[in-house]
Amino acid sequence: MYSEKVIEHFSHPRNVGEIENPSGTGTVGNPKCGDIMKMDIRVENGVITDVRFKTFGCGAAIATSSMATEMVKGKTIEEALRLTNQAVAEALDGLPPVKMHCSMLAEEAIHAAIEDYQRRQAAGEAE
Amino acid sequence: MNSRKGTARALDIPARSCYNANVKSHLMAGNYPAERKRNHMDRIYLDNAATTAVAPAVLESMLPYFTEIYGNPSSVHAEGRGARKAIENARRQTAAAIGAASPQEIYFTGGGSESDNWAIKGAAFANRKKGNHIITTAVEHHAVLHTCAWLEKQGFRVTYLPVDGEGRVTAQQVADAICDDTILITVMTANNEIGTLMPIAEIGEIARSRKILFHTDAVQAVGAIPLNVQELKVDMLSMSAHKFHGPKGVGALYVRKGIRLDPLIHGGAQERGQRAGTENLPGIVGLGAAITLATENLTGKAARIAALRDRLMDGILSRIPDVRVNGPREGRLPNNCNVSVRYIEGESMLLRLDLAGISASSGSACTSGSLDPSHVLLAIGLPHEVAHGSLRFTLSEATTEAEIDTVLDTLPGIVADLRAMSVLNANTTTVSDETFVCPRK
Numbered sequence: 358m359y360s361e362k363v364i365e366h367f368s369h370p371r372n373v374g375e376i377e378n379p380s381g382t383g384t385v386g387n388p389k390c391g392d393i394m395k396m397d398i399r400v401e402n403g404v405i406t407d408v409r410f411k412t413f414g415c416g417a418a419i420a421t422s423s424m425a426t427e428m429v430k431g432k433t434i435e436e437a438l439r440l441t442n443q444a445v446a447e448a449l450d451g452l453p454p455v456k457m458h459c460s461m462l463a464e465e466a467i468h469a470a471i472e473d474y475q476r477r478q479a480a481g482e483a484e
Numbered sequence: 485m486n487s488r489k490g491t492a493r494a495l496d497i498p499a500r501s502c503y504n505a506n507v508k509s510h511l512m513a514g515n516y517p518a519e520r521k522r523n524h525m526d527r528i529y530l531d532n533a534a535t536t537a538v539a540p541a542v543l544e545s546m547l548p549y550f551t552e553i554y555g556n557p558s559s560v561h562a563e564g565r566g567a568r569k570a571i572e573n574a575r576r577q578t579a580a581a582i583g584a585a586s587p588q589e590i591y592f593t594g595g596g597s598e599s600d601n602w603a604i605k606g607a608a609f610a611n612r613k614k615g616n617h618i619i620t621t622a623v624e625h626h627a628v629l630h631t632c633a634w635l636e637k638q639g640f641r642v643t644y645l646p647v648d649g650e651g652r653v654t655a656q657q658v659a660d661a662i663c664d665d666t667i668l669i670t671v672m673t674a675n676n677e678i679g680t681l682m683p684i685a686e687i688g689e690i691a692r693s694r695k696i697l698f699h700t701d702a703v704q705a706v707g708a709i710p711l712n713v714q715e716l717k718v719d720m721l722s723m724s725a726h727k728f729h730g731p732k733g734v735g736a737l738y739v740r741k742g743i744r745l746d747p748l749i750h751g752g753a754q755e756r757g758q759r760a761g762t763e764n765l766p767g768i769v770g771l772g773a774a775i776t777l778a779t780e781n782l783t784g785k786a787a788r789i790a791a792l793r794d795r796l797m798d799g800i801l802s803r804i805p806d807v808r809v810n811g812p813r814e815g816r817l818p819n820n821c822n823v824s825v826r827y828i829e830g831e832s833m834l835l836r837l838d839l840a841g842i843s844a845s846s847g848s849a850c851t852s853g854s855l856d857p858s859h860v861l862l863a864i865g866l867p868h869e870v871a872h873g874s875l876r877f878t879l880s881e882a883t884t885e886a887e888i889d890t891v892l893d894t895l896p897g898i899v900a901d902l903r904a905m906s907v908l909n910a911n912t913t914t915v916s917d918e919t920f921v922c923p924r925k
Contacts, residue, residue, distance in 0.1 A: 359835075367835060373905050384907065388869035391829055391848055391857065395907040411907040413869070415831035415848065419905065 360450035363420040370419055372426035374409040381477060383469025386462050392418045396426070396466040400474050403433050410466070417456035418463075424448050425463035434474070440467055528842045528887045532727075532819060533676055533704060533878035538770065539729040545773040546731065549766040557763050558754065567765050574772025578736055581775040582721065583712030591737045591755045592768050596703040596724030597627035598748070599737040600670075602759070603699040603720040604631045606745030607668045608640055611697070615665030621645045621653050622863040623680075624672050628701055629859070632670075641665075650812040651678050651864050655686035662690075668697045673705035673721075677847055677860040677876060678811030679820025681709070688717030697743065703727055703735075707778030708817050709786060719743050723775075725767065729880075730774030734767030789879050790818035792888050796877060797821045799892040804899050806910070810861060810874060819879040822847075824861075824870045825899055827908040833875055836898040842891055847874040869908065 359367075376382075379397035386393035392414035399407040408430050410422040425445050429437040442460035446452045452460055529537075549570060555563025557571050575587040584590060593599045608618060620632055622644045632642045643661045645653045658669060669691050674681050684700055691698035699720040705711060707728030713721055721738040725731055739745060739758075751760025801807055806826040825833065830846025837844055847858030848871070856862070857871035866874075877891070903909070 364835070364839070367832070368839060370905065388867070388872070388908070391868070391872040393907045411905060413827065413906045413908045414829050416835040418829070419832055 358453045359416060359420075360452075362448075362450045363417060363452065366420035366423040366449065367416045370410075370423035372409050372423065372430070373411070375411060376407055376409050379409075379470075381470045381472070381474025383466050383471075383473050385465045385469050386414070386418075388413070390458075391415065392459060392462055394418065394422055394462050394466040396422075396470040398429075398467075398470045398474060400434065403435075405429050405432055405434070405437055408467075408470075414459065414462075415456070417452055417459040420449055421445050421452070421460045421463040422466070425467055429467055434471055437467060438471055440464055526841055528890060530877040530879060530883065530887075530891065531843045531845050532880040533876065534845055535726045535732065536729045536880055537882070538726075538731055539774060539777055541777060542730055542770050542774045546766040546770040549769050554765070557765065558752065567763075570765065570769050571763055574768045577772035577776045578723075579738075581779040582706065582723075582738060583714050584738055585714060586741060588756075589713075589738055589741055591739060591759055592763060592771070593735045593737055593759060594764070595733055595735040596625075596701070596722055596727070597735075599703075599722035599724070599735045600625070600627040600699075600701050601631050602745065602748040603722060603737055603739075604628065604668065604670055605635065606748055607697050607699065607720070607743075608635050608638075609746040610744050611667040615663075615667040616640045617663050617666040618642045619645065619658060619661045619666060619669045619671075621647060621671055621682075623647050623651055623675055623677075623860045624670070625676055625701055625703065628670055628672070647680075647863050649864050650815075651675050651680035651810075651860065652812070652815075653682060655683050655690055658687050659690050659694075662694055662696065666694075666696050668699065670699040670701070673700045673702040673711070674708065674817045674820075675811065675860060676704045677858055677874075678822045678864070679704075679817035680811045681705075681815045681817065684716045684718065691719075692717045704817060704820075707775065707782070708819055710779070710782050713738055713740070720745075725771035725774055728774050728778040731767050731770040734764050734771050736771060785881055786818040789881065789883065792883055792885060793819060793821050793877075793879055795885065796879075796888045796891060797823070799888070800895065803892060803896045808870070810864065810866070817878075819883075821877040821879075822874060824866065824874045826870060826873055827906050827910075827912075828899065828902040829872050830874050832902055833873075833895075833898060836902070837891075837894070840894050840898070842894060845876040845878070847876065848872040 376397035376399050380400040382397045384395040395411045397409045398405050408426045410426050412419050412422045429440055442464040445463050446460040553566040555567040557564060557567040575590045578590045579587040618632060618640055620628060636642050645657050645661060647653055671682050671687055673684050688698055697719045700718045701722045703722055703724045706723040719740045724735040747758050749760045754760055754763055800823055808824050810822040810824055830848030834844055834846050847861045857868060861871035861874055
């Protein structure tokens with residue numbers, strides 16, 4: 358049911374871990390639904406220079422986390438905000454229909470981390 | 485093109501071994517060859533509660549009934565009589581295996597789900613004038629639960645008894661739930677997920693003394709533990725051939741003599757007018773052969789399997805921290821091991837095990853296609869995230885100690901890898917559901 362690319366990312370996930378003092382961090386999901394995704398980003402001059410994830414979830418959740426980190430690394434904040442769940446799913450050669458919510462979670466985790474970064478920026482400027 | 489004459493001998497039948505090259509390539513199709521570390525010969529199949537391999541002797545018993553003795557059992561000619569004889573033989577074998585008083589108490593069906601549907605709907609509608617209350621448990625198979633839910637829509641009232649932390653109801657709970665209009669009690673013999681054995685004989689005693697019909701879904705129990713329908717005092721018992729090394733798509737319902745059920749499938753007069761449709765002749769022959777084989781020396785076989793299961797369960801508990809056993813240690817199916825591995829999710833473990841050549845199962849939502857984890861694991865009181873981390877290994881007679889040891893060598897590394905990747909750990913276990921937003925609708 359999974360593409361070889363999903364299995365490849367699941368077996369060898371990229372960018373696993375956490376960033377010490379991240380520029381932004383976001384956690385989405387719910388233990389009730391069985392998926393929780395946490396993304397840390399480091400932003401330098403408006404560019405995401407590092408991104409790390411930790412995920413509690415199924416194979417698709419881990420694979421989409423991995424793929425999403427690869428897709429936003431080196432991108433500007435504006436570019437990263439344009440990341441869609443369809444793009445993540447397509448990059449993995451598709452997901453089974455029941456697993457599409459996992460790609461949604463990856464998109465939301467990236468967005469949550471960026472929003473957190475922007476909040477911190479705004480708070481810093483206000484001080 | 486005259487090489488196919490339509491007889492078993494003319495066909496290229498992979499008789500003696502279920503592990504020939506042909507079967508192997510079919511099994512590999514749809515997998516991920518690049519990631520495979522084992523071929524089919526080496527795979528460790530520990531999902532026997534889902535289904536079992538057809539035993540070679542069972543397959544052999546079935547083969548003549550595809551191409552040589554292929555008559556319609558309802559026909560009067562020699563081909564028909566041969567087929568009829570085979571079906572009645574299977575009926576005798578099945579009756580003997582479960583201690584039925586007469587072969588006439590066995591009805592062949594299309595499988596366990598059909599047997600459950602027929603027993604419950606058939607009993608409910610046949611007794612509608614007497615009452616409309618049904619008692620069952622919260623941990624039944626969906627073939628029972630969804631049938632009861634459908635009956636509720638038809639105006640029946642259903643009590644779903646809660647279970648204790650090990651998945652058990654007591655006979656007292658059943659007795660207390662009985663009302664004047666109770667017409668049916670249906671309680672599974674053994675739970676398919678966590679292996680819990682229910683007090684069937686005690687419930688049977690109560691049902692019989694209160695003159696209420698008692699059905700049990702014994703799909704997981706037949707061939708796993710010795711069963712005697714007369715000792716258990718059950719009125720109806722569902723079974724399914726593919727759970728005990730028989731073929732898929734065939735089952736049986738034991739209906740005690742004198743009990744009247746409304747038919748589920750209407751049509752011809754097969755199965756004494758109770759279940760229409762031309763009989764699945766090879767399947768029924770296979771069921772008869774399989775149930776005979778499975779119940780031979782069952783006590784000894786069950787003890788051997790239980791010892792291997794305990795080796796697996798104890799091994800997991802000693803090698804992996806933060807693991808709990810789901811279901812009881814005593815009073816459970818000999819072949820069932822169900823554990824929850826905290827902080828990680830079941831499907832990801834299954835995938836990693838699969839890549840390592842080990843087949844298991846999980847009660848996580850991600851394996852059920854729904855949003856919720858297994859209703860059984862929730863019913864025994866597990867929090868959602870612990871239910872999502874469940875792993876079920878179900879052994880068979882073919883399971884070896886070496887296979888169990890391979891699982892014990894493989895699983896700790898998989899768990900460690902996934903835990904290193906997980907956002908949950910010992911410090912986040914009290915994470916409240918409100919902390920996170922669930923994107924799923």
